[in-house]
Amino acid sequence: xxxxxxxxxxxxxxxxxxxxxxxxxxxxxxxxxxxxxxxxxxxxxxxxxxxxxxxxxxxxxxxxxxxxxxxxxxxxxxxxxxxxxxxxxxxxxxxxxxxxxxxxxxxxxxxxxxxxxxxxxxxxxxxxxxxxxxxxxxxxxxxxxxxxxxxxxxxxxxxxxxxxxxxxxxxxxxxxxxxxxxxxxxxxxxxxxxxxxxxxxxxxxxxxxxxxxxxxxxxxxxxxxxxxxxxxxxxxxxxxxxxxxxxxxxxxxxxxxxxxxxxxxxxxxxxxxxxxxxxxxxxxxxxxxxxxxxxxxxxxxxxxxxxxxxxxxxxxxxxxxxxxxxxxxxxxxxxxxxxxxxxxxxxxxxxxxxxxxxxxxxxxxxxxxxxxxxxxxxxxxxxxxxxxxxxxxxxxxxxxxxxxxxxxxxxxxxxxxxxxxxxxxxxxxxxxxxxxxxxxxxxxxxxxxxxxxxxxxxxxxxxxxxxxxxxxxxxxxxxxxxxxxxxxxxxxxxxxxxxxxxxxxxxxxxxxx
Amino acid sequence: xxxxxxxxxxxxxxxxxxxxxxxxxxxxxxxxxxxxxxxxxxxxxxxxxxxxxxxxxxxxxxxxxxxxxxxxxxxxxxxxxxxxxxxxxxxxxxxxxxxxxxxxxxxxxxxxxxxxxxxxxxxxxxxxxxxxxxxxxxxxxxxxxxxxxxxxxxxxxxxxxxxxxxxxxxxxxxxxxxxxxxxxxxxxxxxxxxxxxxxxxxxxxxxxxxxxxxxxxxxxxxxxxxxxxxxxxxxxxxxxxxxxxxxxxxxxxxxxxxxxx
Numbered sequence: 001x002x003x004x005x006x007x008x009x010x011x012x013x014x015x016x017x018x019x020x021x022x023x024x025x026x027x028x029x030x031x032x033x034x035x036x037x038x039x040x041x042x043x044x045x046x047x048x049x050x051x052x053x054x055x056x057x058x059x060x061x062x063x064x065x066x067x068x069x070x071x072x073x074x075x076x077x078x079x080x081x082x083x084x085x086x087x088x089x090x091x092x093x094x095x096x097x098x099x100x101x102x103x104x105x106x107x108x109x110x111x112x113x114x115x116x117x118x119x120x121x122x123x124x125x126x127x128x129x130x131x132x133x134x135x136x137x138x139x140x141x142x143x144x145x146x147x148x149x150x151x152x153x154x155x156x157x158x159x160x161x162x163x164x165x166x167x168x169x170x171x172x173x174x175x176x177x178x179x180x181x182x183x184x185x186x187x188x189x190x191x192x193x194x195x196x197x198x199x200x201x202x203x204x205x206x207x208x209x210x211x212x213x214x215x216x217x218x219x220x221x222x223x224x225x226x227x228x229x230x231x232x233x234x235x236x237x238x239x240x241x242x243x244x245x246x247x248x249x250x251x252x253x254x255x256x257x258x259x260x261x262x263x264x265x266x267x268x269x270x271x272x273x274x275x276x277x278x279x280x281x282x283x284x285x286x287x288x289x290x291x292x293x294x295x296x297x298x299x300x301x302x303x304x305x306x307x308x309x310x311x312x313x314x315x316x317x318x319x320x321x322x323x324x325x326x327x328x329x330x331x332x333x334x335x336x337x338x339x340x341x342x343x344x345x346x347x348x349x350x351x352x353x354x355x356x357x358x359x360x361x362x363x364x365x366x367x368x369x370x371x372x373x374x375x376x377x378x379x380x381x382x383x384x385x386x387x388x389x390x391x392x393x394x395x396x397x398x399x400x401x402x403x404x405x406x407x408x409x410x411x412x413x414x415x416x417x418x419x420x421x422x423x424x425x426x427x428x429x430x431x432x433x434x435x436x437x438x439x440x441x442x443x444x445x446x447x448x449x450x451x452x453x454x455x456x457x458x459x460x461x462x463x464x465x466x467x468x469x470x471x472x473x474x475x476x477x478x479x480x481x482x483x484x485x486x487x488x489x490x491x492x493x494x495x496x497x498x499x500x501x502x503x504x505x506x507x508x509x510x511x512x513x
Numbered sequence: 514x515x516x517x518x519x520x521x522x523x524x525x526x527x528x529x530x531x532x533x534x535x536x537x538x539x540x541x542x543x544x545x546x547x548x549x550x551x552x553x554x555x556x557x558x559x560x561x562x563x564x565x566x567x568x569x570x571x572x573x574x575x576x577x578x579x580x581x582x583x584x585x586x587x588x589x590x591x592x593x594x595x596x597x598x599x600x601x602x603x604x605x606x607x608x609x610x611x612x613x614x615x616x617x618x619x620x621x622x623x624x625x626x627x628x629x630x631x632x633x634x635x636x637x638x639x640x641x642x643x644x645x646x647x648x649x650x651x652x653x654x655x656x657x658x659x660x661x662x663x664x665x666x667x668x669x670x671x672x673x674x675x676x677x678x679x680x681x682x683x684x685x686x687x688x689x690x691x692x693x694x695x696x697x698x699x700x701x702x703x704x705x706x707x708x709x710x711x712x713x714x715x716x717x718x719x720x721x722x723x724x725x726x727x728x729x730x731x732x733x734x735x736x737x738x739x740x741x742x743x744x745x746x747x748x749x750x751x752x753x754x755x756x757x758x759x760x761x762x763x764x765x766x767x768x769x770x771x772x773x774x
Contacts, residue, residue, distance in 0.1 A: 146600040163598020189601040232601045254604075278605060295605070321602060404602055442750050446602070463750075488600045 030057045033105055034112055039068050042086055042119035043365035043430065048072065051115055056105060059098045061085050068120060086119040095472070124411065124453035126338045128496035129513035130468045130477040131458065135498075136175030136510040137482070140168055145502025147190055148489040151214065152333040153197040154340070155493030158500040159214075160508055161188030167202045169217055172498055172510050179217025183210050192234040194247055195334030195355070199263055201249055203231025209251055211263055221266045229254035235284040237304070239334035240356035244348050250290050250304075252279035258292050260304065270307035274300055280320060285370055286327050286359040287387065293320035299374055301386055311390050318377035322405050326371040326412040326429060329452065330362040333494045338452065340495070365412055371429065373415050375403035381417055383432040394432025398425055405447045409454035414471060416457050418445035424459050426471055436474030440467050449492045449499075458499050458511075460490035466501055466511065482509055516675055632757050633700070633771050637717050637731035640666075645718075645727070649685065661685070667692055667762040669710050669726040669734065684725060692728060695768040697736050697756050708736040710768070711753050728768055732758045736770070 008016070033056045039048040049071035054063075065083045074080050085096035089104055096118060104110045143163030151157035157178070158170045167181040167188045186205025193200055193214065200212045208223035209231060233252040242248065247263045250272075258272040258279055277296035284290050289310060290302040299313040299320055325331070335354040337343055345351045363370055369387040376382075379399045382392040401421035408415055408429060415427040424438040424445055443463035450457050456477060457469045464485055468478040484505035492499050499511040548567070555563050649661035663685040670691050676682060698705045715733040716722035728734070735753045745751055756770035 144598045146598060187598045189604075230601070230604075280602070446600070488603075 030102060031106065035059065035101065035105065035110065036112065036115040038115050038117050039120050040117045042121040048120065056102055059101055061096055064118070081122045081125060083120045084123050088116045088118045121413065126453055126496065128451040128453045128456060130456050131480065131499045131511035131513050132478050133512055134480070134482045134509050135512035137507045138170060138175055138177065139507050140177045141506050144488065144504045144506060145508060146187060146488055148491050148500050148502045148508070149191050149193060150491050150493040150500060151193050151197055152195055152494055153336050155495050155497040158508065159191045159193065159200055160502050161191045161202055163187045167191055169214070170508055172500065175510060181212050181217060183219055183223065184208070186230065190231055190234045192236060192249065194236045195239040195332060199247065201234050203234050203251055205230045209234065209261065224261055224266055226259055226268050227251065227253040227255050227257070232279060233281045235282050237284050238286045238331045238355065238359065240352050240359055241286070241288055250282050250284055252282035252292055254278045258282055258290065260307070272302050272307060274309055281322050283323055283325050283328070285325055286331055287370060291323055291325065291372060293323040293374055295319040299323065311386055313384060313386065313390055315382050315392050316374065316376040316378055320374050320376045321403065323372060323374045324407050326366060326408045327359060327362045328408055329410040329494070330358050336494065338495060362412055373406050373408065375406035375417055377402045379403060381406055396427055396432050396434070398434055399423065407448060407450060409450040410452045411454045414454060416448050416450065418448040418459055420444040424448055424457070424469065426474060438469045438474060440476050441465070446488055447490050449490050451492050452494055452496045458490055458492055460487035460501055462486045466490060480511060515672060632773060634731045634757055634759060640718050640729060663687065664725060664727060666690065667728045667768070669713050669728055686725065692762070692768050695734060695736055695756065695770045697770045697772055699772050700774065706741065708738060711735040711737050714755060728758060728762050730758055730761050734758060734770060
């Protein structure tokens, strides 16, 4: 008697049904036809390469990328760059899609005589994978973690500041604590690595700033006293501007002032006074200007060499919470790039040269000047080009509650803003146009951070989760639960390997792909 | 939709008459005239009652004004803003941390995993059917067979409940004894919040009382804690949470409960 097979299980049946459904969909018919195309730079609008004629069937983004590389003479596989193409029909904000071009061809909007300008932009040559799992949850801090920052050189060192009055440096390769930086008598509110990875500055509730040797974890000299209230923000002088052997940094405090410190002599170089309320954020720009945002609703721009006020930008109607520069990621990493240790130049002059080149490359898209975006309690953000005008380029509205954090992507093409209305919003950095709302968090979003290749974004929220987002589609890439309580700080390592986060549950978490 | 909200329903569907705002404004503006006239012209017992009423109103008004003034006062910042460490971007914000304290206490408790199945009131007084139900004897047939009961205890009735026709309604739950909200206490923190009741989960007396939604001492109810902002480890909002009733609602006229954590 033959064996009777059991009837298929429900799983088998659904799998078979899904397979059947997939098989039904035939690939859409692509008409015979050709299209004249011209690649243009998405930022400047200049033509890239000659006009070429391509058959409609070959108009996929992958083929275009290959074509553009060969047109520009980058034939060696090592030289090839990945390109991203934008929609040539209408305004150049959406993605390039082959279907739309074919549709336009069919309904007669484009013809073989007309040429199609396809905006393109080179993407990062390296690709960061979305973090998916928590590789280490390291205990050590005795209180909430208030701030976290990766070293500019590599993802193996993470510094965190905590409410237990210490800062710690963690070895992320092994998931162990490396140094405990004791000395402050108040919560450590800010940690900032110098761009050459030598010094770590910590600012605290006890009104002082301390400097630490980042390698050995030992204090460098005495606490820097001068502020009369706690420190809100610290920003180092960009590497290419720094006088050799005399690194400086700026600190913003609740006492309404900004101080510029010399990290070697440990004295105040200058005190910039003028704000009428707490200074919430300070950034040292690559063109020798210092940008500061304050609760007095103004943004002030200072000349770092002379200590004079250059501009005051007034537009916001409430506290300015945060500001970001389009060159932030370059200024933070200085001469360190994605190629790692072996690409670091030998001499100081070469290092400065490289840092300068990186800075100039980052500002190239915006015509050689840096842009500024400010987030405020009035639920709006403003995009500025202070080198050109003191009038804002664009007012960015859409958030329904205070905007707490704003950040530029590493390539300077996107802006992400995190608000107390549980949303993260993505904006085009070129003109400040709204792109996507990233919905998913169920509580205020405190911080967000782009991956160094600008393809992903990670956000930290009060709802105890981190979420990784795909910025191209505006969809969630990965949900990262694990923290027991609010997540206050998140940072994506400059080499893209790891994400570090910390919050109220006192454990540092390192996330990995 | 509850049956009695027909006026709201009408305004939602058809709107208000065009001069509604003006009329209400004028009526409010003339209120003082009416009050003054009554105060001057009423005599005897009516005058006394009116003065009493007015006195109470004025107390309420003064209280409100005082509260408003307190809200406007800007107090000087304390030296250390709070005992809980906060990042710099949250420092100058005055957030109420009440609900948050609740949720973290709940989380700590859950981590201990102790006393998971114990409830605050393990034993309850038995309530007989005679005490719970009153036999309704109205009408010829109802009285003859006496099949109809009225529940003498407070009940919870869902928002979309409509009464059945008289002929089929075996249990009457009186409108006056229905409750929608409970005063829920968090046992560790001693915080009490008024929360909407979602459902009656278990009445230990009798499964039928659970079905009928009878609220007696010891009953487990589900309350809506969404406004407390509790979040699970996965980042989802906690909506309902169980609580046990701690008072004799029929004697007190309110529902007091303790949250089960």
